[in-house]
Amino acid sequence: MNIGDVASQTGLPAKTIRYYEDIGLVRPKRDGNGYRAFNSAELHKLAFLARSRSLGFTIEDCRALLALYEDRGRASADVKLVAHEHLARIDRKLAELEAMRSTLSYLVEKCHGDDRPDCPILDDLAQPDAVPS
Amino acid sequence: MNIGDVASQTGLPAKTIRYYEDIGLVRPKRDGNGYRAFNSAELHKLAFLARSRSLGFTIEDCRALLALYEDRGRASADVKLVAHEHLARIDRKLAELEAMRSTLSYLVEKCHGDDRPDCPILDDLAQPDAVPS
């Protein structure tokens, strides 16, 4: 299986697959012509990576998850810990974005958005200590 | 005013302020000894940048907002457009994170998190097409 086939089957760009090899996430063999030759185990790993990345896990998380996946003697607690920490990161990010969203939507609503220079958005940005009503 | 004073007044690390000079967001004069000499206008700009960045605007957004801020003849519509587009970006990001959060919290809940290898999280990652109940 060449890289193009793996790309279309996993949805990962070929560039990304090469990058994953670079950083040691997969180690495909090579054909005589130098082409990467993926077997079904590698394909499976890459699908696993694609799914993990799509859930927002970092590359290092993915590396850890993949190692756990391949370790028949793993404790599910170890997997849960990784996922739980990631969930906490997501919650922090969500809170941050929601705070931004709240301020921004208030300001956007308050701005006339016409051809006059008067602008509550700029007023807020210029006065970091202003507290919206 | 030296960079350290500006850093403590704006909350921006000195490194970041130098970086902002590098990319042309501020242009402080220099003292005879080569030290950056910030006046109150530069201080104000940096506070504006700090606030804009804290609301998640990109550096290029900040550049545009700063230019609008300094343009007495601006139309508030132009400011509103930048903010509105940013709000839309935030909403897309929120939706993405909420989707991740939903899947992850479901999986974390389902995982026993004990010393046994059986793990619904890994099961999901390994089967990208699985649909949580």
Add this chain to the structure above:
DNA sequence: GCTTGACCTTCCAGCAGATGGAAGGTCCAT
């Protein structure tokens, strides 16, 4: 057998937005 086009390879550069650290100059108080 030759061309064409779709593959594949490596390598290097760049994105955002800083941040860390090394090596060295300056300023001020003691």
Add this chain to the structure above:
DNA sequence: ATGGACCTTCCATCTGCTGGAAGGTCAAGC
């Protein structure tokens, strides 16, 4: 004059790819 807290520049690093150049390979069609 010495120490420590400043300041300077420059270069490397982080995350996770992505783009592009320059070139090798393969299979189909003529």
